[in-house]
Amino acid sequence: MSLDISEIVPYNFSVVEPRWQEFWEKNQSFRSIFDSSRPKCYVLEMFMYPSGKVHIGHVRNYTIGDIIARFKRACGYAVLHPVGWDAFGLPAENAALKSKSHPKEWTYKNIEVMRKQIKSLGFSYDWTRDFATCDPKYYEFQQKLFLAMYQKGLIYRKNSEVNWDPIDNCVLANEQVVDGRGWRSGAIVERRMLSQWFIKITDYAEELLAELNNLDGWPEKVRTMQENWIGKSEGCSIKFRINDEAHITVFTTRPETIFGATFLAISPDHPLAQELASSDEKIKKFIDDHRKGSVSTEFMEKQEKFGLATGIFVHHPFLDKKLPVFIANFVLMDYGTGAIFATPAHDERDYEFAVKYNLPILDVIRPDEDASDKRLPYVGSGVVINSDFLNGLSISIARKVAIDKLCAIGVGERKKFYKLRDWGVSRQRYWGCPIPMIHCEKCGIVPLKNEDLPVLLPDDVTFDRPGNPLEHHASWKRVKCPCCGGSATRETDTLDTFVDSSWYFLRFCVNDPKNSDLLSFDDIQQWMPVDQYIGGVEHAILHLLYARFFTKALADCGFIKIREPFKNLFTQGMVCSVTYQKKNGEWLSPSEVVRNQGGIWEVAATGERVLVGRVEKMSKSKKNVVDPDTIIKDYGTDALRLFVVSDTPAEKDFPWSYEGLEGCWRFNNRLWRLFVFAQSRGVCAAECAREINLESLKSNVRDVYKAFHLTIKNVTYSLDERGMNRAVAYVRDCVNSLYSCLDDIEKNKPVFSVIIRDLIKLLSPMVPHICEEVWNRLGFENLVSDHPWPSYDEKFLQKSSITLPVQVNGKLRGIVEVSIDDPDNVVFQKALMVDNVKNVIGSAKIKKQIFVKGKIINFVV
RNA sequence: GCCUCUGUGGCGGAACUGGUAGACGCGACAGACUCAAAAUCUGUUGUUCGUAAGAACGUGCUGGUUCGAUUCCGGCCAGGGGCACCA
Numbered sequence: 033m034s035l036d037i038s039e040i041v042p043y044n045f046s047v048v049e050p051r052w053q054e055f056w057e058k059n060q061s062f063r064s065i066f067d068s069s070r071p072k073c074y075v076l077e078m079f080m081y082p083s084g085k086v087h088i089g090h091v092r093n094y095t096i097g098d099i100i101a102r103f104k105r106a107c108g109y110a111v112l113h114p115v116g117w118d119a120f121g122l123p124a125e126n127a128a129l130k131s132k133s134h135p136k137e138w139t140y141k142n143i144e145v146m147r148k149q150i151k152s153l154g155f156s157y158d159w160t161r162d163f164a165t166c167d168p169k170y171y172e173f174q175q176k177l178f179l180a181m182y183q184k185g186l187i188y189r190k191n192s193e194v195n196w197d198p199i200d201n202c203v204l205a206n207e208q209v210v211d212g213r214g215w216r217s218g219a220i221v222e223r224r225m226l227s228q229w230f231i232k233i234t235d236y237a238e239e240l241l242a243e244l245n246n247l248d249g250w251p252e253k254v255r256t257m258q259e260n261w262i263g264k265s266e267g268c269s270i271k272f273r274i275n276d277e278a279h280i281t282v283f284t285t286r287p288e289t290i291f292g293a294t295f296l297a298i299s300p301d302h303p304l305a306q307e308l309a310s311s312d313e314k315i316k317k318f319i320d321d322h323r324k325g326s327v328s329t330e331f332m333e334k335q336e337k338f339g340l341a342t343g344i345f346v347h348h349p350f351l352d353k354k355l356p357v358f359i360a361n362f363v364l365m366d367y368g369t370g371a372i373f374a375t376p377a378h379d380e381r382d383y384e385f386a387v388k389y390n391l392p393i394l395d396v397i398r399p400d401e402d403a404s405d406k407r408l409p410y411v412g413s414g415v416v417i418n419s420d421f422l423n424g425l426s427i428s429i430a431r432k433v434a435i436d437k438l439c440a441i442g443v444g445e446r447k448k449f450y451k452l453r454d455w456g457v458s459r460q461r462y463w464g465c466p467i468p469m470i471h472c473e474k475c476g477i478v479p480l481k482n483e484d485l486p487v488l489l490p491d492d493v494t495f496d497r498p499g500n501p502l503e504h505h506a507s508w509k510r511v512k513c514p515c516c517g518g519s520a521t522r523e524t525d526t527l528d529t530f531v532d533s534s535w536y537f538l539r540f541c542v543n544d545p546k547n548s549d550l551l552s553f554d555d556i557q558q559w560m561p562v563d564q565y566i567g568g569v570e571h572a573i574l575h576l577l578y579a580r581f582f583t584k585a586l587a588d589c590g591f592i593k594i595r596e597p598f599k600n601l602f603t604q605g606m607v608c609s610v611t612y613q614k615k616n617g618e619w620l621s622p623s624e625v626v627r628n629q630g631g632i633w634e635v636a637a638t639g640e641r642v643l644v645g646r647v648e649k650m651s652k653s654k655k656n657v658v659d660p661d662t663i664i665k666d667y668g669t670d671a672l673r674l675f676v677v678s679d680t681p682a683e684k685d686f687p688w689s690y691e692g693l694e695g696c697w698r699f700n701n702r703l704w705r706l707f708v709f710a711q712s713r714g715v716c717a718a719e720c721a722r723e724i725n726l727e728s729l730k731s732n733v734r735d736v737y738k739a740f741h742l743t744i745k746n747v748t749y750s751l752d753e754r755g756m757n758r759a760v761a762y763v764r765d766c767v768n769s770l771y772s773c774l775d776d777i778e779k780n781k782p783v784f785s786v787i788i789r790d791l792i793k794l795l796s797p798m799v800p801h802i803c804e805e806v807w808n809r810l811g812f813e814n815l816v817s818d819h820p821w822p823s824y825d826e827k828f829l830q831k832s833s834i835t836l837p838v839q840v841n842g843k844l845r846g847i848v849e850v851s852i853d854d855p856d857n858v859v860f861q862k863a864l865m866v867d868n869v870k871n872v873i874g875s876a877k878i879k880k881q882i883f884v885k886g887k888i889i890n891f892v893v
Numbered sequence: 894g895c896c897u898c899u900g901u902g903g904c905g906g907a908a909c910u911g912g913u914a915g916a917c918g919c920g921a922c923a924g925a926c927u928c929a930a931a932a933u934c935u936g937u938u939g940u941u942c943g944u945a946a947g948a949a950c951g952u953g954c955u956g957g958u959u960c961g962a963u964u965c966c967g968g969c970c971a972g973g974g975g976c977a978c979c980a
Contacts, residue, residue, distance in 0.1 A: 038926080038933050256897060257975060265979070284980060297980090337978080367979045374980085380894090381978055451979055572975085679905050679918055685973095687905060691919055698933095699918090705933085749909085761907070761917035768917090771934085837913040842961040844913055868947080882960055888912040892960050 037774060043704035045668030049801040053154050061817060062105075062156040064112040066558050073109035074559050075101040076537055078567030078575070079116045082142035082164075083123065086149040088607045088650065089568070091660050092676040092686060096604055096756065097566045098155040099677060102797040103751045105156070106821040112559050114540040115150065115157040117143050119164035120171075120464045121529045128463075128495050135463040136491065139166055149661065154669050154800055156817065163539065163546040165532035170539060171465040172486035173551060174527070177535065179468055179479050180589045186232045189477060192456060196224035201499035202460040203228075223323070228458040229467060229525065233581045237262055237450040239595075240580055249600030251683070254572045261573050263451025268435045269369060271443040272296060272346035272355070280304065280346055280357065283368030283447060287438060288430035291419035292375040292396035294386065296346055296357045297339065301365035308342055308359075315340060315359065322361050337362050337385045349443050350420060360385060368449050376409065383409035394418065397427070455578065457528040462493055462501045464526030472513035472520035481514055487522065500524055533575055534582035537562055537597060553591055560592065561599045569603040576601070602754060605685035607676070609656040611645035621655040622690070647687045658688060670799035671697040677756035677798065699764065700802055703795070706770060707806045710788055713778040717811035719785035733776050733783060736769055737828070740787050744824040747794045756798070763794055785810075790822035838863045839890040845869045848889070856883055863889045 056062060066072065077097035080090060101113040124135035131138075143164055150157075163170055181187050194203045199219040203226065233240075241262045244255045267285035274280065280296060298305055300322045309316040318340045338361045345354040355373070362381055363372055376386035376393040386393055397414045399406040416422040416430040425433060438444025458467070466487040468480040480487065490508045493501035502508060502524040513520035539545045541559040576598070583597040612620040612633065626636040633642040650657045663672050675696040680686045726734055743766040750758040770787070777784045789812065796803040796816045807816035830852070836859075838846045846866040850859050860881055863869060869891070876893040883889050 042932090253898065253974080260896070260976060263976090263979060267980080282980080286980075362978045362980095364979065372980045379980070381980080384978095449979080569974085681906080684899095684906095689905085689919070692905080695918060702933095757905090758907070758917085764917055835913085839912085839961070842912095842959090847913070871947095880960060882912095884912060888961080890912085890960055 037705050037709045040705045040708045043701050043802065045670065045700070045801070046665075048805045049152075049154065049669050052801045052804045053151060055804075056154070056156070056817075057151070057159070060158075060160070061815060062101075062113065062158055063160060064114070064158040065110065066112075066555070067110040070108060070110045072112070072559060073101075073104040073564070074112045074537075074541075074562045075104065075564045076112075076114065076540070076562045076566070078565070078571065079118050079533070079536060080146065081118045081121065081123075082139055082146055084142045084145065086146050086660055088658055088660055088676070088688065090150075091153060091672060092607055092682075093566060093568070093604055094150070094153065094155055095673045095676050096602065096682050096754075097564070098153075098673075099751070099756055099797040100564055100566075100754070101156050102800065102817065103821070105817070106793065106796070106819065108820065112540065113155075113157055114161040115155070115159070116162055116536060116540065116545075117146075117164035117166075118529065118533050118536070119143065119166040120526075120532055122461065122463070124463045125461060125495070134491070136166065136489075139164070139463075152664055152669060153660075153673065156800070160543070161540050161545055165465075165529075165536060166463070167546055168486055168488055169547060169549075170536075170545070171532075173539070174465050174531065174535070175468040175480075175485050175487060176482055176551075177586065177589075177591070178527070178531075179482065179485075180591070181231065181585055182479050184585075184589050186235065186585055186589075187229060188232065189227055189229055191225050191227050192230075193223050194226050194228065194456070196222045196226070198222055199498065203458070226458075228456050229469075229523075230454040230456050231581075231585075233455045233578070234450060234452055236581050236584050237264070237452050238448075239584060240452075240577065243580075243596060247596065247598075247601075250598075251569075251601065251603055254569065254576065254601060254603060257572045258577055261452065261577065264448060265450075266446075266448050268438060268444045269447045270349065270373065270438055272349070272373065273443075274344060274346050280371050281369045282371045282373050283449060284373060286375070286378070286431070287434040287444070288416055288419075288422060288425075288427055289375040289378050289396055290348075290350065290373070290434055290438075291422065292377050292394045293348065293355060293373040294376060294392045294394055295355050295374050297360035297363050297372050297374055297382075297385070298342075298357060299363040299365040299370040300359055300361060302359075302363075302370045304344075305342075305359045308344075315342070318359060337381065337388060339385060339389055349438065349441065356391075358385075358389075366453065367451065378409055378411055380409050380411070455528075455530075455581075457531055458525040459528055460500045460503075460524075461526050462489070462495075464529060465532060466502075466526055467523040469523040470511060470513055470520045471523065472515060472518060474518055475513055475515040475520075478513055478515045478520070484514065502526070530574060530578050531582075534578045535586065537565075537579070538583075538586075538592065551591065556592055557594075560594050561597055564600045564602065565598040566602045566604065568606070572603070602683065604682050605680075606649050607686045607688055608647045609650050609658065609688040610647050611654045611656045613643045613645055614640060615643065619653065619655040649685075650688070663693065667693060667697045668700065668801075670700055670801050674699065674760065674798050678760040679757055681757050682754060699767070700799060702771075703767060703799075703802060704806075706767060707788065707792075707810070709774065710777055710784060711810060713784075714781045715777060715785045715788055715810065716781075717785070717789070717813070719781045720789055722782040724782050724786065729780065729783065730776065732773055733780050736773055737783055737787065739769060740766060740790070741824040741828040744790060744794065744822050745829065748821065748824075751797065759794075760798060763791070763798075766791060766794075792816055793819055793822050834886060836863070836886075837888050838866055838869050839888060840869060840872045841892060842890060845872050859883055859889065863891075 075097055077094050101111050105111045119139050124139050127133065127138050128135045165171065178187065196203060197219055241259060241264055244258055247255060265285050267283060268287050269281050269283050271279045271281050280298065282296065300319045305315065305319060309319050339358040342357045342359060344357040346357060348355060363370065374382035374385065376382040376391065377395045378397055393408065395408065396416060396418050397410055398417045399410050399412055399414045413427055416425050416427065422430040422434060435444060435446060466489060468485060468487050470478040470480060472478050490505055493505055495501060497504065509522040509524055511520055511522055538556050538560065541556040542548050542550060579597050584595050586592050587595050612625045614620060614635065620635065620642060624636055625633050625642050633644050634640060635642055660672065671693060675693045676686065678696060679692060743762050746762040747759045750762065792803045792807055793816060800817065803816045834850060834852060835847050836850055837844055838848050846868040848863045848866050850862055860883065873891060873893055878891050878893055880892040
C-alpha cells in the first residue's frame, strides 16, 4: 500500500485520450442547448478552409476557443460552440486541374480528414451543427439572402476595371496579383472593364465607422485598422466655373486654403480628360502612357508626378483670377470627385508638382511660433493670411467660414468621402455559390424567385480548358426567363467566398444547419451576438468588415435584429519556429540537425556547420513546420493543448520549441503521479463530504489550503481576462506546492480530496482528457466537464499575520512580520527593530514614516 | 512619409488600481536515487563586489512628478504591424 511516487506507472495518454473523445462523442456531451434560465455564451473560432491538413496555427486558435468554451460552460453559461468549414474557393479548382479530381470530391475528402484530426484534439464542439459552405442547403440560403438584399437595393451591377489573368481567363483578387503577375499562371495581369455584381457596403460606411466606438471588446489595433480602411474625410465640394455652361467640381478637406490655390488638377480618368483626349493627340497619348505605366511596380514605388496642361482655365470663386487646369497622374478618379484645387504652399504633392512645372506658390498660412519646421510646404497649424475675409482666423475657424461662404454663393457643398469602395463579388469560377440571376435579352437582368432556389452547381463539369466551366457547360446556363418565359441564360459568375463567411455564424444558431429548412431567426436572436470570436489578425479588415456589414444589411432586410455580430474579438498571434540553414542556403528540418557536445548545431548526417536562423512564421519552404498528428502521437493531445497556451500570451506570436512541449508533457505526467499517489493515500470523492476543521490542521497544510483559494481566484481571474498563460502558471505553482506536502496527504484526506477535486476542475479546460480520467478514477460522479467551476472564499485570502517590506528612503532594507490588527505605531516599532533597518538609519532623524496597510513601510531620513 | 503597438535575466514571459521586480516555464548547474545512464525527486540560477552578513547597480535611453516608478508625464532611440499620392 505504501506506494512511492517514483514507482507510479506513467500516464498512458494514447489509451486515455481516445477513450474520452469517444465518450464525449457518443453522449453528445457538448451539445448546445439554449436555456433561458441561464446566461448564454456563443464562443466561435474563425472556421477553417479545408486545405487538407490541420496545422499548428489551427491548434492554437481552436485550443484558445475551447478553453474559453469549457470555462464558460463550467461557470454556468449555456454555451454554443460550433465548428464548420469555409469550403468554397480557388484552391479546390486548382487541385482539380492538377490532380484531375473534382473540386467537390477534393473538398469533402479534405473535410473528412481534417474533421478526424480536429476530433483527436478533444475540442468541446457541438458536432450536430457541423456544416460546410458548399453544402447545398447553406448556399441555398445564401442565394435567398442575396435576393433579399437585391430587392432592398443593396446589390447592383456595373462595369468596372478588374485584374484579368489572360492565361487563366479569370479575374484575380488584388491579393492574387504578385508584382503585376498572376500568382499561378505568371502572366502579366491586364486591367479589363467587366460587368460585375457589387454590394453596396458604402451605404453603411458611416455606421460601420461609428459603431467601432462601441466595440470595446475588440482590440484597439483592429478598430484602428478598420477606421483607416473606411477612411472618412469631411470637407466640401467646390464648383470652379469654366464658362457659363461648364464647370469642374473638386473635393477638398482644406477649403481655408482656397486663396492659395494656383491651379486645378484632374485625374487622367476624369470624364473631362477623356473628352479632351478624343480631340487632342497629346492628351490621348498622356492618358495612354499613364494607363500602361500605372501597373508597373517601379512606377508605383517612385511615384513621380507627371502632368499636362489642358489649355482650360477656371474662375477662382472669390478672386478675379483664372487658374490653369492640368491633367495629373497623382489625382485618383475613384476618390472624391477626381479633381482637386492645388495649394502648393500647404500640400506636399501640390508643392512637388508646382516646382516641377514651375507654377506659382502662394503662402496663405502663417505658421505657429513654436512650429518645428516652418518651410514650405507647410502643413501644420497657424493663422490664415493673404486671404481676404479669412485673414487672421485660425485654421479651424477659417475652414468653417470658408465653407459657409462657398455654400452661400452657391458653389460649395458640405461633403463626406470614404476610401471604402463597394464590394465586387463576382468571380469567374466554378467552385462557389451561384449567383441567382438571369440574363434575358428581352427583360434584361431578372432575379430568380425564391421558389426556384436553390440554383445548384452542376456536378458534370470539366476543367480541360481554361476559364469558367459553368460558361462551357452544355445545358446548365440555359433557362426560361421567369419574367417573359423566353429563352435566357443564367449568371455564370459565382460569389466571392468572403460572402460565404459573412453570415456563417448566423447559420450555426439553427439546429442541424446541414439539413434544416428553417432560417429560424428566433434561434439566431437567442444566440447572437457571438460573445467571443477568435481568429488571426490577418482578417482584421476584409472578413471582419464584411461580416459586420452583412449583419447590418440583413437586419435592414428584416431577418435579424442585432446590428453587430461580434461582441468580443480576440486575435491570436502566429506560431513561429527557429529555422536551420546550410551554408549554401538550403533549409533544414529540425530532424536533420543535431547539437554537438560543444553546443554547436550541425547536420546530423555530415557534421556540417548549421546556421541557426531567427524564429519566424512556420512555412513549408523553410522546413520549420511541425505536424500536429505526430505531436499528438508522441506526446498526447493534452500536452499539445497545454503547450500552445502556456508561457506566451495568446495574442502574441508563439515561439514553438520541443523543449517547451516536453515540459508540458512532463507536467502531465507529474499531475498523473500526484493524482495516483493521492488516491493511494485515500483521496477520493467520498472524502470531500467530510467536514474540515481548519484550526486542527497542521500549519503547513492550513497554508496550502488557504493558498489554494488564492489559486482558484487567480486562475478564474486569468481565464476571465483570456490570460491562459497566467492560468497555466498558477496551476503549475499549485501542483508544485502539493508536491511539497505529499507526506501530509494521508492524515488530511478530506482537505486534500477537496483541493484535488477543485484542482482537476481548474485544469480541465486546458487538459480535459487527463482530468476526465482522474475525475472518474477518484469516484466523482458524471463528467468533470459537467461539474461547476470551483469558488473561493475571500476569508481564506486574508492572513492574520503578514510579511511587510520595510524601506528606508524608498530602498528595501528588510522585512517584518506584523499582525493584521497591529496599530500603526506598533508596526513602525516592529519595523525599526529589524537589524538591517536599524543599521541603515543609525543616528539619523526620521523625517517621515509611511505605512500603507498590507503593502509597505517606508522611513524617510 | 503617416497611423499604431511593443521594449523586463541566456530565452518565453509574471508583477492587482504606483508599494518586496523577475511568479511560472525552458535552458544551465548541483545533490539524492542508480553499478551506470535515462526517468524521477530536491535545490541553485539578474549582474558585480564580498568567506559571509550585506552592499552597489538593474525593467531601451534621458529628464520630471513622488516617501517610493516596469507602472504616471515630457523628450529621444530601437523593433514589429498596418496604410501608403485618399486632396
